[in-house]
Amino acid sequence: MHNFELVKPSTVQDAVAALAAEGAQALSGGQTLLPSMKQRLAAPDVLVSLTGIAEMRGICLSDRGLAIGGATTHATIATEARAHYPALADQASHIGDPAVRNRGTIGGSLANNDPSACYPSAALASGATIVTNQREIAADDYFQGMFTTALDEGEIITSVIFPIPEKAAYVKFAQPASRFALVGVFVAKYPQGVRVAVTGASEEGVFRWAEAEAALSSNFSATALEGLSVPAEGMIADLHGSKDYRAALVKVLTGRAVTAA
Amino acid sequence: MKVTMTVNGKAMSAETEGRTLLSSFLRDGLGLTGTHVGCDTTQCGACVVHVDGKPVKSCTVLAQDVAGAEVRTIEGMANKDGSLSVIQQAFQDHHGLQCGFCTPGMVMSSAALLAENPTPTEAEVRAYLEGNICRCTGYHNIVKAVMAASGQGEQQLAAE
Numbered sequence: 001m002h003n004f005e006l007v008k009p010s011t012v013q014d015a016v017a018a019l020a021a022e023g024a025q026a027l028s029g030g031q032t033l034l035p036s037m038k039q040r041l042a043a044p045d046v047l048v049s050l051t052g053i054a055e056m057r058g059i060c061l062s063d064r065g066l067a068i069g070g071a072t073t074h075a076t077i078a079t080e081a082r083a084h085y086p087a088l089a090d091q092a093s094h095i096g097d098p099a100v101r102n103r104g105t106i107g108g109s110l111a112n113n114d115p116s117a118c119y120p121s122a123a124l125a126s127g128a129t130i131v132t133n134q135r136e137i138a139a140d141d142y143f144q145g146m147f148t149t150a151l152d153e154g155e156i157i158t159s160v161i162f163p164i165p166e167k168a169a170y171v172k173f174a175q176p177a178s179r180f181a182l183v184g185v186f187v188a189k190y191p192q193g194v195r196v197a198v199t200g201a202s203e204e205g206v207f208r209w210a211e212a213e214a215a216l217s218s219n220f221s222a223t224a225l226e227g228l229s230v231p232a233e234g235m236i237a238d239l240h241g242s243k244d245y246r247a248a249l250v251k252v253l254t255g256r257a258v259t260a261a
Numbered sequence: 262m263k264v265t266m267t268v269n270g271k272a273m274s275a276e277t278e279g280r281t282l283l284s285s286f287l288r289d290g291l292g293l294t295g296t297h298v299g300c301d302t303t304q305c306g307a308c309v310v311h312v313d314g315k316p317v318k319s320c321t322v323l324a325q326d327v328a329g330a331e332v333r334t335i336e337g338m339a340n341k342d343g344s345l346s347v348i349q350q351a352f353q354d355h356h357g358l359q360c361g362f363c364t365p366g367m368v369m370s371s372a373a374l375l376a377e378n379p380t381p382t383e384a385e386v387r388a389y390l391e392g393n394i395c396r397c398t399g400y401h402n403i404v405k406a407v408m409a410a411s412g413q414g415e416q417q418l419a420a421e
């Protein structure tokens with residue numbers, strides 16, 4: 001790893017100011033960034049740690065839903081979101097392993113937008129709002145393809161607001177070596193309709209499966225998916241699974257998620 | 262920059278750079294080489310230590326980011342009189358190690374599990390140790406050791 005200077009502000013305001021420096025980058029749990037710095041895929045001059053900012057940690061219920069601070073760890077979400085949004089807590093409790101969950105954070109995961117990461121599916125299926133130091137971004141506008149988001153340079157995710165569904169579930173088909181999702185499907189049923197978000201499958205990153213949403217909004221059962229199929233075109237193909245395999249998994253896992261919800 | 266932490270109950274300091282990992286702070290800075298670095302890529306768990314009571318992969322935490330924290334390493338696991346703690350003794354009794362490279366991380370993760378969940382099921386032990394990789398034992402004797410350390414007999418274990 002190339003050397004850098006670490007700064008650890010205690011307010012969002014100070015972090016934003018520190019991030020304005022040339023070559024500065026945010027560091028949250030470091031569970032993605034530090035491994036990529038060791039591989040020299042990233043070499044910031046200044047790392048601005050977000051772990052000392054109390055206002056970015058923790059979970060609270062508001063009239064807009066469950067608000068989760070951007071620097072809240074997966075482990076905290078797994079326990080503290082359980083009573084309010086069990087499907088989200090369940091998703092968090094299966095990210096990586098316990099040691100990764102004690103450091104990794106939701107803000108880091110959403111900022112990174114790995115095409116196989118778990119939270120992008122929860123955020124998109126819940127119609128969540130990504131709150132930054134500058135503005136609010138609807139999940140539908142936030143995810144812009146693999147490792148690409150609506151965030152500007154130096155913009156910090158301070159919290160994420162999840163409207164709480166009537167029913168929801170996330171089913172992950174884990175890639176056994178990395179423990180990321182080979183494919184993962186998050187289904188959430190709201191009074192306005194059902195939303196289905198798929199991670200791990202598409203070359204464009206997380207996406208909504210519109211046909212399944214329409215079918216499930218009129219009949220919330222796995223049988224409603226029977227006539228549907230997912231095109232293999234645009235799916236990820238790698239040594240773990242072909243395009244066709246991933247497309248087939250999307251449908252199977254959506255059915256399982258509906259049954260589990 | 263000089264960083265101080267409470268390591269195994271004692272305040273300890275060493276010089277660091279921004280990029281100094283907690284694992285290097287412990288091993289190179291403080292000479293506590295019981296914490297092993299197996300992969301350095303956040304996969305294997307040999308480097309697991311407790312920071313403020315929680316298990317973390319010390320190869321993927323910056324020393325300066327956890328300055329002032331309470332850290333516990335494998336060197337802090339034995340009883341005060343130097344005898345092995347219940348978990349360590351169980352690893353020995355049940356042959357939960359062969360080469361021993363993964364063992365410090367296994368013991369630290371197992372101790373964290375038993376603190377959170379004193380009587381885990383076999384499936385819970387296996388799930389909790391998912392981020393700790395062992396190339397020798399095939400895991401069965403590690404799981405046996407953790408079950409025994411939790412006071413649960415071998416009857417709780419599925420046949421090999």
Ligand SMILES: Cc1cc2nc3c(=O)[nH]c(=O)nc-3n(C[C@H](O)[C@H](O)[C@H](O)COP(=O)(O)OP(=O)(O)OC[C@H]3O[C@@H](n4cnc5c(N)ncnc54)[C@H](O)[C@@H]3O)c2cc1C
Pocket residue numbers: 025026027028029030031032033034050070071094095096097100103104105106107108109111112116117118119155156157158178179180181303304
């Ligand atoms: C062994 C292992 C297994 C894993 N398994 C899974 C899995 O199953 N599912 C899954 O989803 N993930 C998995 N991960 C990834 C893990 O969830 C990471 O914690 C997460 O992707 C990144 O979060 P972080 O807090 O560690 O971010 P960091 O690594 O600190 O940062 C990641 C990126 O986000 C930026 N950033 C961080 N915080 C913010 C913020 N608040 N605002 C703006 N930008 C920010 C950083 O600058 C950096 O570019 C795994 C990781 C490991 C090591």
Ligand code: FES
Pocket residue numbers: 297298299300301302303304305306307308309318319320321
């Ligand atoms: S050395 Fe840290 S996880 Fe392998």
Ligand code: FES
Pocket residue numbers: 357358359360361362363364394395396397398
């Ligand atoms: S005992 Fe050799 S790696 Fe586990």
